[in-house]
Amino acid sequence: MMKSDLEAPSSPGAAIRCRDVCRSYGKLKVLSNLNLTVPQGQIYGLLGPSGCGKTTLLKCIVGTLKISRGHITVLGKPPAFPGHEVPGRMVGYMPQDLALYNEFTISDTMWFFGRIHGLSSKETQDRMNFLIDFLDLPQKTSLVRNLSGGQKRRVSLGAALLQNPRLLILDEPTVGVDPVLRAKIWQHLVDIVRGGQVSVIITTHYIEEARQANMVGLMRNGRLLAEAPPEAVMKQHNAATLEAAFLQLCEDWDQGTSKNGGSPKGHLMDSSPSPDRWRDESQEPILPIAKSSPATEEVPKYKVDWKVRARHIVPKWRNIMALMIKTMVRMRRMPGSLCFQFLLPVIQICLMCLCIGGDPKGVEVAIVNNETSPTSYSHSLLSFLDNSSIRQVNLSHAEAFTGIHNGDYWGVVGFGQNFTSYLTKRMLQPRVSRDVVEGGSVHVWLDLTNRQIAIMLQKKLHEAFEAFVQNKMGTLSYMVSLPIKFEDPIYGSKNTDFTTFVTPGAVLSITFYLAVGLTALSFVLERKEGLLDRCWVAGVSSLETMLAHLFSQLFVISVQIILLLLFILLVFKVPNEGSLALVISLIVLQGITGISFGLVISSAIDDEQSANQAALGIFYPNLIISGVIWPVECIPYPLRYLSLVLPQTYASEALRCIMYRGWDLSRMMVWRGFAVTLGWNTFFLILATVILKLRT
Numbered sequence: 001m002m003k004s005d006l007e008a009p010s011s012p013g014a015a016i017r018c019r020d021v022c023r024s025y026g027k028l029k030v031l032s033n034l035n036l037t038v039p040q041g042q043i044y045g046l047l048g049p050s051g052c053g054k055t056t057l058l059k060c061i062v063g064t065l066k067i068s069r070g071h072i073t074v075l076g077k078p079p080a081f082p083g084h085e086v087p088g089r090m091v092g093y094m095p096q097d098l099a100l101y102n103e104f105t106i107s108d109t110m111w112f113f114g115r116i117h118g119l120s121s122k123e124t125q126d127r128m129n130f131l132i133d134f135l136d137l138p139q140k141t142s143l144v145r146n147l148s149g150g151q152k153r154r155v156s157l158g159a160a161l162l163q164n165p166r167l168l169i170l171d172e173p174t175v176g177v178d179p180v181l182r183a184k185i186w187q188h189l190v191d192i193v194r195g196g197q198v199s200v201i202i203t204t205h206y207i208e209e210a211r212q213a214n215m216v217g218l219m220r221n222g223r224l225l226a227e228a229p230p231e232a233v234m235k236q237h238n239a240a241t242l243e244a245a246f247l248q249l250c251e252d253w254d255q256g257t258s259k260n261g262g263s264p265k266g267h268l269m270d271s272s273p274s275p276d277r278w279r280d281e282s283q284e285p286i287l288p289i290a291k292s293s294p295a296t297e298e299v300p301k302y303k304v305d306w307k308v309r310a311r312h313i314v315p316k317w318r319n320i321m322a323l324m325i326k327t328m329v330r331m332r333r334m335p336g337s338l339c340f341q342f343l344l345p346v347i348q349i350c351l352m353c354l355c356i357g358g359d360p361k362g363v364e365v366a367i368v369n370n371e372t373s374p375t376s377y378s379h380s381l382l383s384f385l386d387n388s389s390i391r392q393v394n395l396s397h398a399e400a401f402t403g404i405h406n407g408d409y410w411g412v413v414g415f416g417q418n419f420t421s422y423l424t425k426r427m428l429q430p431r432v433s434r435d436v437v438e439g440g441s442v443h444v445w446l447d448l449t450n451r452q453i454a455i456m457l458q459k460k461l462h463e464a465f466e467a468f469v470q471n472k473m474g475t476l477s478y479m480v481s482l483p484i485k486f487e488d489p490i491y492g493s494k495n496t497d498f499t500t501f502v503t504p505g506a507v508l509s510i511t512f513y514l515a516v517g518l519t520a521l522s523f524v525l526e527r528k529e530g531l532l533d534r535c536w537v538a539g540v541s542s543l544e545t546m547l548a549h550l551f552s553q554l555f556v557i558s559v560q561i562i563l564l565l566l567f568i569l570l571v572f573k574v575p576n577e578g579s580l581a582l583v584i585s586l587i588v589l590q591g592i593t594g595i596s597f598g599l600v601i602s603s604a605i606d607d608e609q610s611a612n613q614a615a616l617g618i619f620y621p622n623l624i625i626s627g628v629i630w631p632v633e634c635i636p637y638p639l640r641y642l643s644l645v646l647p648q649t650y651a652s653e654a655l656r657c658i659m660y661r662g663w664d665l666s667r668m669m670v671w672r673g674f675a676v677t678l679g680w681n682t683f684f685l686i687l688a689t690v691i692l693k694l695r696t
């Protein structure tokens with residue numbers, strides 16, 4: 001048997017007491033001055049037409065919805081009171097939504113809730129075996145996603161019954177359940193309340209089955225019309241069935257409200273019933289719940305000492321572990337998606353290194369050479385042009401210019417008839433005429449619409465000319481060199497390409513955005529399916545949910561980062577002059593920033609489409625103004641200040657400094673990147689926790 005570690009509530013008469021409870025959704029008033037009392041050790045059937053506010057009331061009772069006015073106590077204290085086990089092990093909640101993990105098996109589901117409630121393996125196993133048998137569930141290895149609607153509801157009921165809670169809150173547990181099993185479930189409820197320790201509040205659409213309840217509450221338009229034992233309700237209205245009695249009561253209420261200008265008919269009394277009263281005096285008339293009496297009832301004051309409060313706030317490792325195991329099990333059940341997550345960053349960085357920043361290849365350039373001799377300088381110079389980058393096409397002057405105007409060539413390189421003799425003169429004589437300089441020059445016309453290609457052509461022509469001079473003049477080549485000399489670089493190499501600049505920023509961006517993508521939907525779907533609320537009622541705090549997501553996603557991004565680094569360092573040979581530990585730490589921290597930002601989106605936004613839009617919406621602006629693909633120095637000033645506070649600007653700079661300059665944390669440009677990243681991490685995590693807390 002499971003240990004019964006649950007204390008008796010401070011108010012022995014009532015398991016749940018709602019007084020003057022009001023709750024609205026925007027302008028829609030769903031609960032208005034509602035009073036309800038669920039007696040301890042009894043089954044309370046909450047009945048009412050669709051949309052009258054039953055689910056809303058149950059959510060207020062378990063504490064997932066805040067009430068706008070009034071007072072609720074559950075097992076003696078308000079829900080979510082520090083140190084109170086509601087939410088927690090004392091309460092078993094079956095929400096109206098299925099609120100089950102589809103990728104789980106029945107057994108995974110029970111183990112998950114067992115861990116959260118702190119049950120031992122044996123307790124979980126025993127309870128699971130009993131519930132599978134009792135609820136007539138299929139094999140425990142069956143996946144929830146493959147179960148029928150009715151079977152899913154029974155698994156959901158099983159999860160609520162698992163820890164033998166003191167209070168069961170069941171929102172339509174018998175929908176989609178066959179009559180035999182329905183009877184069995186009701187019999188079970190009757191059995192468990194018999195000892196007087198367990199109380200049940202249950203909503204159902206099958207009004208007649210509520211005759212087995214000890215007490216029914218009849219709800220309409222957000223008010224409780226009456227609260228009494230079922231026989232008393234039927235007797236009061238001379239009805240043979242509870243349904244007929246309920247119809248009668250609604251009619252009476254409607255007539256009462258229309259005749260009396262809003263107040264119910266006279267025979268509906270004006271005081272709130274005491275639960276004990278109904279135990280003995282079930283023949284009394286049905287009592288509506290009055291507006292006046294509860295107001296006179298004093299709201300108890302609850303005190304809590306700081307130790308209990310602190311224990312309430314500190315996250316429980318047990319819950320974090322349970323949630324992490326849950327995420328891992330779900331990942332294992334979706335191997336395709338997991339492989340995709342691991343490979344996506346590698347694919348992205350490979351594409352980036354292959355396609356961005358390298359030298360253009362096979363660029364067609366028209367050559368108009370008016371020198372014919374194969375020994376001429378023009379032929380020699382052209383032989384030094386990099387053939388892999390530039391494809392030379394020999395043409396006449398007219399053809400070359402027609403071609404470049406038609407967009408066939410990126411440039412025209414022209415040599416005059418006397419290029420060789422004029423260039424020789426220019427090289428050897430200190431004073432030459434303008435015509436000699438003109439005729440001894442290479443003339444280049446470029447299509448400058450593509451700046452990268454144009455810059456490449458200019459660079460290749462300069463390199464070809466330098467190689468040509470070196471070849472022709474040997475040690476005397478210094479005589480014709482430009483009076484600007486580029487010495488050996490302090491950092492980097494002379495052949496540094498744009499890829500080298502982009503890679504560190506790209507690695508950080510890829511890690512950040514994949515982490516955002518991984519987490520942005522994590523709560524959205526769980527909230528939609530009611531799983532967040534269900535876990536919260538089981539005693540999982542917002543901070544625990546947040547930390548569990550963070551730790552599980554850390555595992556995924558760690559694998560992603562290892563693969564990314566292997567590719568950039570070993571396959572694409574991006575240089576790393578600094579400490580690998582610093583490189584890894586900075587990338588991991590950026591990943592955590594991405595996870596935390598994803599959690600903010602996930603906790604603030606309710607639907608997948610908006611969450612995706614938010615994640616995508618910030619992608620380009622952030623990428624562009626973080627100096628990842630183009631230097632920050634090019635950003636105009638007011639915008640540059642914004643750029644500098646973004647999570648990736650200083651971090652990219654820091655990573656470049658570590659990798660290419662070999663700097664460490666003693667340099668401001670390095671520690672600044674770490675500091676900004678850590679700052680954003682903390683901010684996003686706190687923000688996400690606060691939003692999640694406010695919204696559950």
Ligand SMILES: Nc1ncnc2c1ncn2[C@@H]1O[C@H](COP(=O)(O)OP(=O)(O)OP(=O)(O)O)[C@@H](O)[C@H]1O
Nearest residue numbers: 025028030048049050051052053054055056057096
């Ligand atoms: N999140 C929400 N936002 C806005 N309105 C809501 C929300 N949830 C419920 N409502 C509205 O509040 C009213 C009461 O809904 P509730 O789900 O509590 O009814 P119910 O009695 O449980 O109905 P049913 O028996 O059909 O489940 C309905 O009019 C519903 O449209």
